[in-house]
Amino acid sequence: MQSISRRGFLKKSMLTTAGVSAATVMLQTPSSKILGANDRLRVGVIGIRGKGGQHMSEFHKMENVDVVALCDIDEAVLGERVHSLEEDGVKVKAYTDFRDLLDNDDIDAVSIATPNHSHSLIAIMAILAGKDVYVEKPVSQVVWEGRRLVDIAKKYNKIVQSGTQNRSDVGLRGALEYLREGHLGKILWAHGLWYKERQPIGNANGPQPIPETIDYNLWTGPAPLVPLMRERLHYDWHWNWDTGNGDMGNLGVHQIDDCRFLMDQKGLPRRLVSFGERFVWDDDGETPNVQFSVFDTDPAPIFIEIRNLPAKAGVRAMDHLRGVRMGNIIQCEDGFFAGGRGGGWFYDNDRKKIKQFPGDGGGEHHANFIQAVRERDPQILHAPIEEGHYSSAFCHMANTSYRLGKYMDIEQIKAQYTHDQALETIDRIRDHLLANNVDLSKTPIKSGPWLEIDTKKEMFKGEMSFEANMFIRRNDREPFVVPAKT
Numbered sequence: 001m002q003s004i005s006r007r008g009f010l011k012k013s014m015l016t017t018a019g020v021s022a023a024t025v026m027l028q029t030p031s032s033k034i035l036g037a038n039d040r041l042r043v044g045v046i047g048i049r050g051k052g053g054q055h056m057s058e059f060h061k062m063e064n065v066d067v068v069a070l071c072d073i074d075e076a077v078l079g080e081r082v083h084s085l086e087e088d089g090v091k092v093k094a095y096t097d098f099r100d101l102l103d104n105d106d107i108d109a110v111s112i113a114t115p116n117h118s119h120s121l122i123a124i125m126a127i128l129a130g131k132d133v134y135v136e137k138p139v140s141q142v143v144w145e146g147r148r149l150v151d152i153a154k155k156y157n158k159i160v161q162s163g164t165q166n167r168s169d170v171g172l173r174g175a176l177e178y179l180r181e182g183h184l185g186k187i188l189w190a191h192g193l194w195y196k197e198r199q200p201i202g203n204a205n206g207p208q209p210i211p212e213t214i215d216y217n218l219w220t221g222p223a224p225l226v227p228l229m230r231e232r233l234h235y236d237w238h239w240n241w242d243t244g245n246g247d248m249g250n251l252g253v254h255q256i257d258d259c260r261f262l263m264d265q266k267g268l269p270r271r272l273v274s275f276g277e278r279f280v281w282d283d284d285g286e287t288p289n290v291q292f293s294v295f296d297t298d299p300a301p302i303f304i305e306i307r308n309l310p311a312k313a314g315v316r317a318m319d320h321l322r323g324v325r326m327g328n329i330i331q332c333e334d335g336f337f338a339g340g341r342g343g344g345w346f347y348d349n350d351r352k353k354i355k356q357f358p359g360d361g362g363g364e365h366h367a368n369f370i371q372a373v374r375e376r377d378p379q380i381l382h383a384p385i386e387e388g389h390y391s392s393a394f395c396h397m398a399n400t401s402y403r404l405g406k407y408m409d410i411e412q413i414k415a416q417y418t419h420d421q422a423l424e425t426i427d428r429i430r431d432h433l434l435a436n437n438v439d440l441s442k443t444p445i446k447s448g449p450w451l452e453i454d455t456k457k458e459m460f461k462g463e464m465s466f467e468a469n470m471f472i473r474r475n476d477r478e479p480f481v482v483p484a485k486t
C-alpha cells in the first residue's frame, strides 16, 4: 500500500486555514486549463465500499479518464477494490488517509462517497489541494459547512458536482421542460415520497470492537470520537445523528432535489416543519423511520414523506401514492406528473395518461461532471454544488424542526397544518401506523415547530431560532475542521 508524506498537504491546509490568498492555493492547482477530449483526466475515488465502488466503475469505463488512486479507511475494502481494478489491468495508488491522496499532484479530480459527516470537509480539502470534485449527497452534514463548500468552490474556480444524479435523468429533464412550457397550468404543490422497507439495525448492548482493518479515528473525522454503539460500522451510520441524517438526508434529499428541480425552485424555503418517530423498532438507531416535512417555498409548497415500515404488519410490500413508491408527484392546475428516477408520466386530473417521459436513471451524471471539468465550465453541470447545498440544507433544517419537537397525538399535530395535501397525508400516515399495529393512544409522536428561515443568512429566525441555530454549525473535531476562512 502506497503511503506518501502528508507534510505538503498539512502545510497547505494550515496555511489556508490561517487565511492564505487564493493565488497561493491556485499555485498547487494541477488542472486549470481547458482540456481537449483526448487529454487524459486522472481521478481518485475516496470511500469505495458501496456507492464509491460505483463511482470507480463509472470513471473507469470512460474514454480518456483514468482511475489512478483509491482511498478507504478500511483496508479490507481498499484491498478488494484495488484487486478488482488490477484484474482489469489497471494499477492504482492506494491510500487509507484522504490527505495523502490529496497531496498527490498527479490527480486532477476526486469523487467522494464517504459517510455524510465527512463530505464537506473532504470536498473542501480537495478544492484547496487543487482538485475538481464530485461529492455525494447530502453534500453536507450541517448547513454552515455546505455554504462553506459552495463559497470555496466559487473562490477557487473549481468544478464541483453534487451527487444528486436525478438531475441528469433524461426523463426528469424532459418533464421539467414540459412543466416550464405550462401544458398543465400553474404548479400547485409537489409531494416527494420515499417508501422503502428497512429493518431495525439491532441492539449492540455496549461498545463494539472495531475490526483491525479499519482506522476508526479517520472514519470518525470531524464527528465526536465515541465508542461504536451499534453492531455495524458501515452503512448504519445513516441512523445516528453524529454521522447521518436519517432517511430524510439519505433518500429524502433526492426527493427534495427532484421537487426543487421540477419546480425551478431557488434557494431555501421561508419556513418549514417536520414530525416523525422511530416506530415499532427497538434498536440502536436514533433517526425516524416515518417522517413528514412541509416546506413553504415558491412557486409552491413541497411535502416530503418518508416511510421505512411496510404497508401493514407482517408483509414486505410497501404502500404507494398515485402509483409512486419512490418519486414525486407534481400537482398542477390541469393535471400532475408522477415519477422520479427513471422518468414518469403526466396525467390529467381524471388520472388519464397524457404523456410519458421515459428516463435513464441519471446514468450520464459522472460524464456530465467530466465534461464540465474538461471545459472548465461550471455552468454545464447538471447538479452544481449550490443546488446540492440547498437540497441538503432543506433536509438538515427539517431534521432540526423534528429534533426540537414535542410529543403530541395525531389531532394535535394536525392542528399545526392548514394545507389540504398535508392534512390528507397526516390521515394516511395515521392509517399506515395503525396498519403496523402502532397503538396511537400509547405512542406519542415527535412533532417539531414551524421554523422561519432567514434565507440570506441561511439561519433560522423568529420563535425557537436560538435553539434551532444550534444545529446550523457543528464543532468539528480537531484536526478535521472545516476552515471558517480561506
Ligand SMILES: NC(=O)c1ccc[n+]([C@@H]2O[C@H](COP(=O)([O-])OP(=O)(O)OC[C@H]3O[C@@H](n4cnc5c(N)ncnc54)[C@H](O)[C@@H]3O)[C@@H](O)[C@H]2O)c1
Pocket (backbone or CB within 6 Å): 046, 047, 048, 049, 050, 051, 052, 071, 072, 073, 074, 077, 096, 097, 098, 113, 114, 115, 116, 118, 136, 137, 138, 163, 164, 165, 218, 219, 220, 221, 233, 234, 235, 236, 250
Ligand atoms: N447518489 C446516490 O444515489 C447514492 C446512493 C447510495 C449512496 N450514496 C451516498 O454515498 C455515500 C456512501 O454511501 P455507502 O452506502 O457507500 O456507505 P458505506 O458506509 O457502505 O461506505 C462508505 C465507505 O467510505 C469509507 N470511509 C469512511 N470514512 C472515510 C474517509 N475519511 N476516507 C476514506 N474512506 C472513508 C468507509 O470505510 C466505507 O468503505 C453516502 O453519503 C450516501 O448518501 C448516494
